[in-house]
Amino acid sequence: MARIIDGKAIAAGIREQIKAETAELKKSGVTPGLAVVLVGEDPASRVYVSMKEKACAEAGIFSDEHKLSADTSEAQLLALIDQLNRDERIDGILVQLPLPGHINETRVLEAISPLKDVDGFHPYNVGRLATGNPLFQPCTPYGIMKMLEHVGADLTGKDVVVVGRSNIVGKPVALMCLAKHATVTLCHSRTRDLAAKVRAADVVIAAVGRPEMVKGDWIKEGAVVIDVGINRVGEKKLVGDVEYEAAAQRAGAITPVPGGVGPMTIAMLLQNTLESAQRRARR
Numbered sequence: 001m002a003r004i005i006d007g008k009a010i011a012a013g014i015r016e017q018i019k020a021e022t023a024e025l026k027k028s029g030v031t032p033g034l035a036v037v038l039v040g041e042d043p044a045s046r047v048y049v050s051m052k053e054k055a056c057a058e059a060g061i062f063s064d065e066h067k068l069s070a071d072t073s074e075a076q077l078l079a080l081i082d083q084l085n086r087d088e089r090i091d092g093i094l095v096q097l098p099l100p101g102h103i104n105e106t107r108v109l110e111a112i113s114p115l116k117d118v119d120g121f122h123p124y125n126v127g128r129l130a131t132g133n134p135l136f137q138p139c140t141p142y143g144i145m146k147m148l149e150h151v152g153a154d155l156t157g158k159d160v161v162v163v164g165r166s167n168i169v170g171k172p173v174a175l176m177c178l179a180k181h182a183t184v185t186l187c188h189s190r191t192r193d194l195a196a197k198v199r200a201a202d203v204v205i206a207a208v209g210r211p212e213m214v215k216g217d218w219i220k221e222g223a224v225v226i227d228v229g230i231n232r233v234g235e236k237k238l239v240g241d242v243e244y245e246a247a248a249q250r251a252g253a254i255t256p257v258p259g260g261v262g263p264m265t266i267a268m269l270l271q272n273t274l275e276s277a278q279r280r281a282r283r
C-alpha cells in the first residue's frame with residue numbers, strides 16, 4: 001500500500017512556521033497584510049473567503065476584507081484595487097474568482113500590482129515563473145511542490161505527467177516540475193492515449209475536475225500520485241480525479257481527497273503574503 005501524503009498535517013506544519021515568522025516580523029514593526037476582495041454572493045466563494053480570513057487571523061496576519069455587492073461596477077472594483085495597490089499596510093491582494101459576468105476578469109487581475117499578486121496570476125508573475133525566476137508562485141501548484149519536497153521526491157530526470165492544462169494548476173505546476181529538472185508531459189482533453197502516458201510516469205499530477213478519471217491500473221508501481229481534483233458526487237461525498245483505492249495499491253505515495261492538496265492551497269497563500277511582507281521589511 002502507498003504512503004499517504006497527509007496534506008492536512010503538512011499544511012498545519014507550514015502554518016505553524018508562518019505564525020512564528022510573522023511574530024518575528026512584527027517585532028521589526030511590519031505586520032503582514034492581506035486584502036481579500038469578494039464581489040457578489042456566490043456561496044462557495046463566501047466559504048473560501050471566510051476560510052482565508054480565519055487562516056490569516058490564526059497566523060497573526062492582518063486581513064482587510066472587502067465584501068462588495070454583485071452590482072459593483074468594474075470601474076468601482078478597479079478603483080478599490082488601485083487604492084489597495086497604494087496601501088502600505090497591504091502586502092497581498094486577492095480577488096476571489098469567479099467575478100460576476102459584467103466584470104472583465106483579465107482586466108481586474110492585471111490591475112493588481114505584480115508586487116502584491118499573492119495568487120500569482122498576473123502575467124508578470126506567470127512570465128517570471130516561465131523564465132525560471134519566480135516572484136509569486138500560484139498557491140495550489142506551490143503547495144504541490146511543497147508536498148513533493150516533503151516526501152523527498154527528487155524530480156531530477158523523472159518523468160512527470162500532468163493531466164490538465166489550466167492557468168491556475170496544470171500549466172504552472174508543469175513549469176515548476178521542469179524547473180526541478182523533470183521531463184514533463186502536459187496532457188489535456190485532446191491528448192491521445194492518456195493511459196499510456198500515465199503508465200510511464202514516475203509522478204502523476206491530476207488536475208482535471210472529473211471524478212476518478214485516472215484509473216488505478218494506469219499507475220506505475222511505486223509512482224507518486226498527486227490528486228488535485230475536488231469532485232462532489234451525490235449529496236456529501238468528495239472524490240478526486242484519481243481512482244484512489246486502486247491507485248493506492250500500486251503507488252509509492254498518494255494524496256487523499258479530501259485532506260491532500262486542498263489544505264495546502266491556503267497555507268501557500270499565507271506563505272506568499274508573509275514572503276511579500278518580508279520583502280517590504282527589507283526595502
Ligand code: NDP
Pocket residue numbers: 140163164165166167168169170187188189190191194207208209210213228229230231261262263265
Ligand atoms: P479546469 O477546468 O480549468 O481545467 C481542466 C483541465 O482538464 C483542462 O486542461 C482540460 O483540457 C483537462 N481535461 C478535461 N477532460 C479531460 C480528459 N478527459 N482527459 C484529459 N484532460 C482533460 O480545472 P482546474 O485546473 O481549475 O481544476 C482542476 C480540478 O482541480 C478541479 O476538480 C478543481 O476543483 C480542483 N482544484 C483544486 C484546488 C485545490 O486547492 N485542491 C485548487 C484548484 C482546482 P482542455 O484544456 O483541453 O479543455
